[in-house]
Amino acid sequence: MSSLAFTVLFVGFLVLSIVIRFWLASRHVRHILAHRNAVPAQFAGRIPLEAHRRAADYTIAKTKFALFVILLNSAVLIGFTLMGGLQWLASTSLDIFGPGIRYQLALVLAFALISGLIELPFDYFRQFRLEAAFGFNRMTPALFFVDLVKSTVISLALGLGLVWITLLLMEQAGNLWWLYAWFVWCGFQLLMLVLVPLFIAPLFNKFEPLQDESLKTRIENLMKRTGFSASGLFVMDGSRRSAHGNAYFSGFGAAKRIVFFDTLLERLAPQEIEAVLAHELGHFKLKHIVKRIAVMFAASLAFLALLGYLKTQTWFYTGLGVEPMMGASNDAMALLLFVLVLPVFSFLLSPLTSLGSRKHEFEADAFAAKYTNSQDLVSALVKLYEDNASTLTPDPLHSAFYDSHPPASVRINRLLSGGAA
Numbered sequence: 001m002s003s004l005a006f007t008v009l010f011v012g013f014l015v016l017s018i019v020i021r022f023w024l025a026s027r028h029v030r031h032i033l034a035h036r037n038a039v040p041a042q043f044a045g046r047i048p049l050e051a052h053r054r055a056a057d058y059t060i061a062k063t064k065f066a067l068f069v070i071l072l073n074s075a076v077l078i079g080f081t082l083m084g085g086l087q088w089l090a091s092t093s094l095d096i097f098g099p100g101i102r103y104q105l106a107l108v109l110a111f112a113l114i115s116g117l118i119e120l121p122f123d124y125f126r127q128f129r130l131e132a133a134f135g136f137n138r139m140t141p142a143l144f145f146v147d148l149v150k151s152t153v154i155s156l157a158l159g160l161g162l163v164w165i166t167l168l169l170m171e172q173a174g175n176l177w178w179l180y181a182w183f184v185w186c187g188f189q190l191l192m193l194v195l196v197p198l199f200i201a202p203l204f205n206k207f208e209p210l211q212d213e214s215l216k217t218r219i220e221n222l223m224k225r226t227g228f229s230a231s232g233l234f235v236m237d238g239s240r241r242s243a244h245g246n247a248y249f250s251g252f253g254a255a256k257r258i259v260f261f262d263t264l265l266e267r268l269a270p271q272e273i274e275a276v277l278a279h280e281l282g283h284f285k286l287k288h289i290v291k292r293i294a295v296m297f298a299a300s301l302a303f304l305a306l307l308g309y310l311k312t313q314t315w316f317y318t319g320l321g322v323e324p325m326m327g328a329s330n331d332a333m334a335l336l337l338f339v340l341v342l343p344v345f346s347f348l349l350s351p352l353t354s355l356g357s358r359k360h361e362f363e364a365d366a367f368a369a370k371y372t373n374s375q376d377l378v379s380a381l382v383k384l385y386e387d388n389a390s391t392l393t394p395d396p397l398h399s400a401f402y403d404s405h406p407p408a409s410v411r412i413n414r415l416l417s418g419g420a421a
Contacts (some may be wrong), residue, residue: 006319007082010341017347021070022160025063025396031395033190040409042416046382050387058134059391065130069122076118077340082321086111086336088189094328104332105160111336112159116152132240134389139241150203152330158419163189163335167175170311170331172339178308182301197250197257207234207259215270219258224281225371228281241291244388247276249284265386272380275372283365287362295356357404365415374415381412416420 019331035057079085082401089110097103127144131137165184169177201207210216238245238261245264246289250257257299258277265273309317311334311390313325317324320337324330368377385392385408392408408415 001087001311001315001319003315003318010215010320010344013026013344013347014077014396018074018346019321020120020347022067024395024401025067027058028063028180028395028398031071032059032391035393042409042412043382043392045385051386054134055385055389055391056393057396058064058389061130061133065126072118072122072342076115077344080340081337084321088324089114090333094325099328101164101167103163104138104329105164107332109156109160109162109206109219109335112155113253128384136243137241138239138243143241147204154200154203158188158192163332166335167329167331171329175308178304182297185300185304186297189293193250196317197259201250205240206237207257210235210260211235212265212270212294215265215273218270218274218278222278222371223280226278226281226285226367228284229299230258232257234259235261235262236260239266245384246369247273247280249280259352263387264384267383268380269376271373271376272383275368275374275377276380276384278368278372279364279377283360286360286367288364291360303338303342310334310338318358352405354401358406361405361411364416365411367419369415374418378412380414381408 026157033056037049039047043052093103093106093110097106124144127137127139128141162185166181169181169184171177173180210219216233219419223229234257236259243263245261245267247258247264248262250259258280260273260277264276268276310332314324316337317330317333317418320341322333322337323332365377367372384390389410393405394403396407405411
Protein backbone atom coordinates (compact mmCIF):
# COMPACT_ATOMS: atom_id res chain seq x y z
CA MET A 1 0.00 0.00 0.00
CA SER A 2 1.25 3.50 -0.77
CA SER A 3 1.54 6.20 1.87
CA LEU A 4 -1.03 8.37 0.11
CA ALA A 5 -3.52 5.52 -0.10
CA PHE A 6 -3.20 4.82 3.62
CA THR A 7 -3.57 8.52 4.43
CA VAL A 8 -6.78 8.67 2.39
CA LEU A 9 -8.03 5.48 4.05
CA PHE A 10 -7.28 6.82 7.53
CA VAL A 11 -8.93 10.18 6.91
CA GLY A 12 -11.90 8.48 5.25
CA PHE A 13 -12.51 6.19 8.23
CA LEU A 14 -12.07 9.10 10.64
CA VAL A 15 -14.59 11.28 8.81
CA LEU A 16 -17.00 8.35 8.50
CA SER A 17 -16.82 7.63 12.21
CA ILE A 18 -17.46 11.30 13.07
CA VAL A 19 -20.43 11.50 10.69
CA ILE A 20 -21.95 8.31 12.12
CA ARG A 21 -21.42 9.45 15.69
CA PHE A 22 -23.09 12.81 15.03
CA TRP A 23 -25.95 11.21 13.11
CA LEU A 24 -26.62 8.71 15.90
CA ALA A 25 -26.37 11.42 18.54
CA SER A 26 -28.83 13.68 16.70
CA ARG A 27 -31.30 10.78 16.43
CA HIS A 28 -30.82 10.06 20.14
CA VAL A 29 -31.44 13.65 21.21
CA ARG A 30 -34.51 14.03 18.97
CA HIS A 31 -36.00 10.76 20.20
CA ILE A 32 -35.50 11.67 23.85
CA LEU A 33 -36.96 15.17 23.35
CA ALA A 34 -39.99 13.70 21.58
CA HIS A 35 -40.74 11.53 24.63
CA ARG A 36 -39.58 13.93 27.34
CA ASN A 37 -43.04 14.95 28.53
CA ALA A 38 -44.58 11.52 28.96
CA VAL A 39 -43.43 8.66 31.17
CA PRO A 40 -43.57 5.35 29.23
CA ALA A 41 -46.65 3.32 30.09
CA GLN A 42 -44.80 0.48 31.85
CA PHE A 43 -43.19 3.01 34.20
CA ALA A 44 -46.32 5.08 34.89
CA GLY A 45 -46.90 5.30 38.63
CA ARG A 46 -43.36 4.12 39.31
CA ILE A 47 -41.28 7.07 38.06
CA PRO A 48 -42.51 10.67 38.42
CA LEU A 49 -42.69 12.84 35.33
CA GLU A 50 -40.18 15.26 36.82
CA ALA A 51 -37.65 12.45 37.30
CA HIS A 52 -38.27 11.31 33.72
CA ARG A 53 -37.61 14.83 32.42
CA ARG A 54 -34.46 15.08 34.54
CA ALA A 55 -33.17 11.83 33.03
CA ALA A 56 -33.90 13.15 29.55
CA ASP A 57 -32.07 16.41 30.20
CA TYR A 58 -29.11 14.60 31.78
CA THR A 59 -28.78 12.20 28.85
CA ILE A 60 -29.00 15.02 26.30
CA ALA A 61 -26.37 17.04 28.17
CA LYS A 62 -24.03 14.05 28.26
CA THR A 63 -24.61 13.35 24.58
CA LYS A 64 -23.85 16.91 23.52
CA PHE A 65 -20.75 17.02 25.68
CA ALA A 66 -19.58 13.71 24.19
CA LEU A 67 -19.87 15.20 20.69
CA PHE A 68 -17.65 18.09 21.69
CA VAL A 69 -15.09 15.62 23.09
CA ILE A 70 -15.25 13.62 19.84
CA LEU A 71 -14.33 16.71 17.85
CA LEU A 72 -11.53 17.55 20.26
CA ASN A 73 -10.12 14.03 20.18
CA SER A 74 -10.27 14.00 16.40
CA ALA A 75 -8.36 17.28 16.25
CA VAL A 76 -5.77 15.95 18.70
CA LEU A 77 -5.45 12.77 16.65
CA ILE A 78 -4.78 14.77 13.47
CA GLY A 79 -2.38 16.99 15.40
CA PHE A 80 -0.36 14.02 16.64
CA THR A 81 -0.31 12.30 13.25
CA LEU A 82 -0.75 14.20 9.98
CA MET A 83 0.22 17.57 11.45
CA GLY A 84 3.50 16.28 12.85
CA GLY A 85 3.00 16.23 16.61
CA LEU A 86 4.48 12.77 17.12
CA GLN A 87 7.27 13.53 14.69
CA TRP A 88 8.24 16.57 16.76
CA LEU A 89 8.03 14.62 20.03
CA ALA A 90 10.22 11.88 18.60
CA SER A 91 12.84 14.30 17.31
CA THR A 92 12.94 16.20 20.59
CA SER A 93 13.17 13.02 22.67
CA LEU A 94 15.91 11.66 20.44
CA ASP A 95 17.92 14.89 20.75
CA ILE A 96 17.69 14.75 24.54
CA PHE A 97 18.18 11.04 25.25
CA GLY A 98 19.85 9.69 22.13
CA PRO A 99 18.94 6.36 20.54
CA GLY A 100 18.02 3.48 22.82
CA ILE A 101 15.35 2.39 25.25
CA ARG A 102 15.44 5.68 27.19
CA TYR A 103 14.45 7.56 24.07
CA GLN A 104 11.59 5.19 23.39
CA LEU A 105 10.25 5.33 26.95
CA ALA A 106 10.60 9.12 26.94
CA LEU A 107 8.52 9.30 23.75
CA VAL A 108 5.76 7.15 25.23
CA LEU A 109 5.83 9.09 28.50
CA ALA A 110 5.71 12.48 26.77
CA PHE A 111 2.77 11.35 24.65
CA ALA A 112 0.91 10.05 27.71
CA LEU A 113 1.48 13.22 29.74
CA ILE A 114 0.44 15.55 26.92
CA SER A 115 -2.68 13.48 26.25
CA GLY A 116 -3.53 13.54 29.95
CA LEU A 117 -3.10 17.30 30.18
CA ILE A 118 -5.38 17.79 27.17
CA GLU A 119 -8.07 15.59 28.73
CA LEU A 120 -7.80 17.09 32.24
CA PRO A 121 -10.00 20.19 31.73
CA PHE A 122 -12.74 18.07 30.19
CA ASP A 123 -12.64 15.52 33.00
CA TYR A 124 -12.90 18.42 35.44
CA PHE A 125 -15.83 19.94 33.55
CA ARG A 126 -17.58 16.57 33.40
CA GLN A 127 -17.31 16.13 37.15
CA PHE A 128 -17.86 19.64 38.48
CA ARG A 129 -20.20 21.06 35.87
CA LEU A 130 -22.13 18.33 34.10
CA GLU A 131 -22.44 15.85 36.97
CA ALA A 132 -22.86 18.63 39.53
CA ALA A 133 -25.62 20.29 37.51
CA PHE A 134 -27.78 17.18 37.96
CA GLY A 135 -26.89 16.57 41.60
CA PHE A 136 -24.54 13.63 41.12
CA ASN A 137 -21.18 15.10 42.06
CA ARG A 138 -20.06 14.76 45.66
CA MET A 139 -16.35 15.09 44.99
CA THR A 140 -14.33 18.09 46.09
CA PRO A 141 -11.69 19.63 43.82
CA ALA A 142 -9.05 18.55 46.34
CA LEU A 143 -10.18 14.92 46.13
CA PHE A 144 -10.29 15.15 42.33
CA PHE A 145 -6.63 16.14 42.16
CA VAL A 146 -5.59 13.65 44.86
CA ASP A 147 -7.21 10.91 42.75
CA LEU A 148 -5.44 12.27 39.69
CA VAL A 149 -2.03 12.09 41.38
CA LYS A 150 -2.66 8.58 42.68
CA SER A 151 -3.89 7.26 39.33
CA THR A 152 -0.97 8.91 37.51
CA VAL A 153 1.61 7.35 39.83
CA ILE A 154 -0.01 3.91 39.56
CA SER A 155 -0.27 4.18 35.78
CA LEU A 156 3.38 5.17 35.48
CA ALA A 157 4.54 2.44 37.84
CA LEU A 158 2.60 -0.32 36.11
CA GLY A 159 2.20 1.03 32.58
CA LEU A 160 5.78 2.02 31.93
CA GLY A 161 6.97 -1.37 33.13
CA LEU A 162 4.64 -3.12 30.68
CA VAL A 163 5.68 -0.77 27.86
CA TRP A 164 9.38 -1.34 28.65
CA ILE A 165 8.97 -5.13 28.42
CA THR A 166 6.97 -4.80 25.20
CA LEU A 167 9.60 -2.56 23.59
CA LEU A 168 12.37 -4.95 24.56
CA LEU A 169 10.47 -7.82 22.98
CA MET A 170 9.78 -5.78 19.83
CA GLU A 171 13.50 -5.11 19.50
CA GLN A 172 15.08 -8.39 20.57
CA ALA A 173 12.56 -11.25 20.26
CA GLY A 174 12.55 -11.59 16.47
CA ASN A 175 9.57 -11.85 14.14
CA LEU A 176 7.39 -13.54 16.76
CA TRP A 177 7.84 -10.77 19.31
CA TRP A 178 4.10 -10.08 19.18
CA LEU A 179 3.31 -13.59 20.42
CA TYR A 180 5.64 -13.25 23.41
CA ALA A 181 4.25 -9.78 24.10
CA TRP A 182 0.77 -11.26 24.05
CA PHE A 183 1.71 -13.75 26.77
CA VAL A 184 3.11 -10.92 28.85
CA TRP A 185 0.01 -8.79 28.30
CA CYS A 186 -2.36 -11.65 29.22
CA GLY A 187 -0.36 -12.32 32.37
CA PHE A 188 -0.48 -8.64 33.26
CA GLN A 189 -4.26 -8.52 32.84
CA LEU A 190 -4.75 -11.59 35.03
CA LEU A 191 -2.42 -10.12 37.65
CA MET A 192 -4.49 -6.92 37.67
CA LEU A 193 -7.61 -8.95 38.48
CA VAL A 194 -5.91 -9.76 41.78
CA LEU A 195 -4.08 -6.47 42.41
CA VAL A 196 -6.99 -4.09 41.77
CA PRO A 197 -9.45 -5.31 44.43
CA LEU A 198 -6.80 -6.09 47.06
CA PHE A 199 -4.33 -3.23 46.69
CA ILE A 200 -5.30 -0.57 44.13
CA ALA A 201 -9.02 0.04 44.75
CA PRO A 202 -8.44 0.59 48.52
CA LEU A 203 -6.13 3.49 47.62
CA PHE A 204 -9.18 5.36 46.33
CA ASN A 205 -12.10 4.10 48.41
CA LYS A 206 -12.78 2.65 51.84
CA PHE A 207 -14.05 -0.93 51.85
CA GLU A 208 -15.69 -2.00 55.09
CA PRO A 209 -17.27 -5.38 55.86
CA LEU A 210 -21.05 -5.43 55.52
CA GLN A 211 -22.48 -4.83 59.00
CA ASP A 212 -26.19 -5.48 58.39
CA GLU A 213 -26.51 -9.03 59.73
CA SER A 214 -29.95 -9.73 58.26
CA LEU A 215 -28.85 -8.56 54.81
CA LYS A 216 -25.59 -10.48 55.20
CA THR A 217 -27.52 -13.66 56.00
CA ARG A 218 -29.81 -13.12 53.02
CA ILE A 219 -26.83 -12.68 50.71
CA GLU A 220 -24.97 -15.67 52.12
CA ASN A 221 -28.06 -17.82 51.53
CA LEU A 222 -28.21 -16.55 47.94
CA MET A 223 -24.55 -17.46 47.45
CA LYS A 224 -25.21 -20.96 48.77
CA ARG A 225 -28.16 -21.40 46.40
CA THR A 226 -26.11 -20.24 43.43
CA GLY A 227 -22.89 -22.02 44.39
CA PHE A 228 -20.85 -18.82 44.61
CA SER A 229 -18.02 -18.20 47.06
CA ALA A 230 -16.29 -14.92 47.84
CA SER A 231 -13.61 -13.69 50.19
CA GLY A 232 -15.99 -11.19 51.77
CA LEU A 233 -18.91 -8.78 51.52
CA PHE A 234 -17.88 -5.14 51.49
CA VAL A 235 -19.48 -1.71 51.45
CA MET A 236 -17.67 0.98 49.44
CA ASP A 237 -17.94 4.70 50.20
CA GLY A 238 -19.11 5.57 46.69
CA SER A 239 -21.08 8.52 48.10
CA ARG A 240 -17.77 10.28 48.72
CA ARG A 241 -17.52 10.94 44.98
CA SER A 242 -20.91 10.40 43.37
CA ALA A 243 -24.61 9.89 44.05
CA HIS A 244 -24.73 7.03 41.53
CA GLY A 245 -25.28 3.58 43.02
CA ASN A 246 -24.12 0.13 42.00
CA ALA A 247 -23.02 -3.31 43.15
CA TYR A 248 -20.36 -5.53 41.66
CA PHE A 249 -18.00 -8.38 42.31
CA SER A 250 -14.35 -8.13 41.48
CA GLY A 251 -11.20 -10.15 41.65
CA PHE A 252 -10.15 -13.57 40.57
CA GLY A 253 -9.81 -16.85 42.45
CA ALA A 254 -9.29 -16.28 46.17
CA ALA A 255 -9.44 -12.51 45.62
CA LYS A 256 -13.13 -12.52 44.62
CA ARG A 257 -15.16 -10.09 46.67
CA ILE A 258 -18.68 -8.67 46.53
CA VAL A 259 -18.90 -4.88 46.82
CA PHE A 260 -21.93 -2.66 47.40
CA PHE A 261 -21.94 1.10 46.97
CA ASP A 262 -23.22 2.71 50.16
CA THR A 263 -25.59 4.72 47.98
CA LEU A 264 -27.16 1.47 46.75
CA LEU A 265 -27.73 0.16 50.28
CA GLU A 266 -29.35 3.45 51.28
CA ARG A 267 -31.85 3.31 48.43
CA LEU A 268 -32.87 -0.33 47.92
CA ALA A 269 -34.80 -2.72 50.15
CA PRO A 270 -33.03 -5.95 51.23
CA GLN A 271 -34.91 -8.13 48.74
CA GLU A 272 -34.07 -5.68 45.95
CA ILE A 273 -30.39 -5.71 46.89
CA GLU A 274 -30.50 -9.50 46.78
CA ALA A 275 -32.04 -9.43 43.30
CA VAL A 276 -29.43 -6.97 41.99
CA LEU A 277 -26.65 -9.11 43.41
CA ALA A 278 -28.20 -12.24 41.86
CA HIS A 279 -27.94 -10.51 38.49
CA GLU A 280 -24.24 -9.79 39.07
CA LEU A 281 -23.63 -13.35 40.25
CA GLY A 282 -25.35 -14.52 37.09
CA HIS A 283 -22.56 -12.99 35.04
CA PHE A 284 -20.08 -15.08 36.97
CA LYS A 285 -22.01 -18.35 37.08
CA LEU A 286 -22.86 -18.17 33.38
CA LYS A 287 -19.16 -17.63 32.64
CA HIS A 288 -19.74 -14.22 31.06
CA ILE A 289 -16.58 -12.93 32.72
CA VAL A 290 -14.49 -15.79 31.39
CA LYS A 291 -16.01 -15.39 27.92
CA ARG A 292 -15.27 -11.66 27.87
CA ILE A 293 -11.70 -12.25 28.98
CA ALA A 294 -11.31 -14.90 26.26
CA VAL A 295 -12.65 -12.52 23.61
CA MET A 296 -10.37 -9.76 24.88
CA PHE A 297 -7.36 -12.07 24.77
CA ALA A 298 -8.21 -13.29 21.25
CA ALA A 299 -8.69 -9.74 19.98
CA SER A 300 -5.43 -8.59 21.57
CA LEU A 301 -3.56 -11.46 19.89
CA ALA A 302 -4.96 -10.44 16.50
CA PHE A 303 -4.13 -6.78 17.09
CA LEU A 304 -0.58 -7.51 18.23
CA ALA A 305 -0.04 -9.74 15.18
CA LEU A 306 -1.29 -6.88 13.01
CA LEU A 307 1.10 -4.48 14.76
CA GLY A 308 3.89 -6.97 14.13
CA TYR A 309 3.22 -6.59 10.42
CA LEU A 310 2.58 -2.84 10.37
CA LYS A 311 5.74 -1.88 12.24
CA THR A 312 7.80 -3.15 9.31
CA GLN A 313 5.84 -1.17 6.69
CA THR A 314 7.15 2.28 5.78
CA TRP A 315 3.73 3.40 4.51
CA PHE A 316 2.27 2.87 7.98
CA TYR A 317 4.51 5.62 9.33
CA THR A 318 4.61 8.02 6.41
CA GLY A 319 0.88 7.62 5.75
CA LEU A 320 0.29 8.96 9.26
CA GLY A 321 2.68 11.89 8.99
CA VAL A 322 5.78 10.30 10.51
CA GLU A 323 9.16 9.73 8.92
CA PRO A 324 10.81 6.60 10.38
CA MET A 325 13.91 7.50 12.40
CA MET A 326 17.29 6.67 10.90
CA GLY A 327 19.72 5.31 13.46
CA ALA A 328 17.08 4.81 16.14
CA SER A 329 14.37 2.24 16.82
CA ASN A 330 10.87 3.04 15.58
CA ASP A 331 9.13 0.53 17.87
CA ALA A 332 7.73 3.10 20.30
CA MET A 333 6.46 5.19 17.39
CA ALA A 334 4.78 2.14 15.84
CA LEU A 335 3.14 1.35 19.17
CA LEU A 336 1.83 4.89 19.61
CA LEU A 337 0.54 5.16 16.05
CA PHE A 338 -1.24 1.86 16.40
CA VAL A 339 -2.90 2.89 19.67
CA LEU A 340 -4.01 6.16 18.08
CA VAL A 341 -5.53 4.81 14.87
CA LEU A 342 -6.94 1.45 16.03
CA PRO A 343 -10.15 3.02 17.44
CA VAL A 344 -10.74 4.76 14.11
CA PHE A 345 -10.64 1.54 12.11
CA SER A 346 -12.43 -0.61 14.71
CA PHE A 347 -15.28 1.84 15.40
CA LEU A 348 -17.72 0.04 13.11
CA LEU A 349 -17.33 -3.11 15.21
CA SER A 350 -18.97 -1.39 18.19
CA PRO A 351 -22.45 -2.83 17.53
CA LEU A 352 -21.08 -6.39 17.71
CA THR A 353 -19.57 -5.73 21.12
CA SER A 354 -22.80 -4.10 22.31
CA LEU A 355 -24.89 -7.00 20.99
CA GLY A 356 -22.87 -9.58 22.90
CA SER A 357 -23.00 -7.52 26.09
CA ARG A 358 -26.79 -7.06 25.91
CA LYS A 359 -27.23 -10.81 25.40
CA HIS A 360 -25.28 -11.41 28.60
CA GLU A 361 -27.45 -8.88 30.45
CA PHE A 362 -30.63 -10.71 29.44
CA GLU A 363 -29.10 -14.00 30.56
CA ALA A 364 -28.04 -12.53 33.90
CA ASP A 365 -31.57 -11.17 34.39
CA ALA A 366 -32.97 -14.65 33.75
CA PHE A 367 -30.51 -16.08 36.28
CA ALA A 368 -31.60 -13.50 38.88
CA ALA A 369 -35.28 -14.28 38.19
CA LYS A 370 -34.55 -17.97 38.79
CA TYR A 371 -32.99 -17.47 42.21
CA THR A 372 -34.90 -14.41 43.43
CA ASN A 373 -38.27 -12.78 42.79
CA SER A 374 -38.24 -11.12 39.36
CA GLN A 375 -40.56 -8.41 40.70
CA ASP A 376 -37.85 -7.45 43.19
CA LEU A 377 -35.35 -7.05 40.36
CA VAL A 378 -37.84 -4.96 38.38
CA SER A 379 -38.45 -2.76 41.41
CA ALA A 380 -34.70 -2.36 41.99
CA LEU A 381 -34.04 -1.53 38.34
CA VAL A 382 -36.77 1.12 38.32
CA LYS A 383 -35.24 2.78 41.38
CA LEU A 384 -31.76 2.64 39.84
CA TYR A 385 -33.00 4.09 36.56
CA GLU A 386 -34.58 6.95 38.48
CA ASP A 387 -31.66 7.54 40.85
CA ASN A 388 -29.03 7.39 38.10
CA ALA A 389 -31.15 9.49 35.71
CA SER A 390 -30.96 6.81 33.02
CA THR A 391 -33.21 7.67 30.11
CA LEU A 392 -36.20 5.39 29.63
CA THR A 393 -36.57 6.36 25.97
CA PRO A 394 -33.26 5.98 24.13
CA ASP A 395 -33.22 6.00 20.36
CA PRO A 396 -33.34 2.30 19.37
CA LEU A 397 -30.59 2.59 16.76
CA HIS A 398 -28.32 4.60 19.05
CA SER A 399 -28.89 2.05 21.79
CA ALA A 400 -28.20 -0.89 19.48
CA PHE A 401 -24.93 0.70 18.37
CA TYR A 402 -23.54 1.77 21.74
CA ASP A 403 -25.35 0.43 24.77
CA SER A 404 -23.95 -2.48 26.74
CA HIS A 405 -27.31 -2.87 28.54
CA PRO A 406 -30.74 -3.33 26.91
CA PRO A 407 -33.15 -0.39 26.95
CA ALA A 408 -35.09 -0.16 30.21
CA SER A 409 -38.47 -0.91 28.67
CA VAL A 410 -37.24 -3.98 26.78
CA ARG A 411 -35.38 -5.34 29.79
CA ILE A 412 -38.27 -4.92 32.20
CA ASN A 413 -40.85 -6.25 29.74
CA ARG A 414 -38.80 -9.45 29.43
CA LEU A 415 -38.62 -9.81 33.17
CA LEU A 416 -42.33 -9.23 33.63
CA SER A 417 -43.19 -11.73 30.89
CA GLY A 418 -40.85 -14.35 32.33
CA GLY A 419 -38.78 -14.40 29.13
CA ALA A 420 -35.55 -12.78 30.22
CA ALA A 421 -33.46 -15.63 28.90
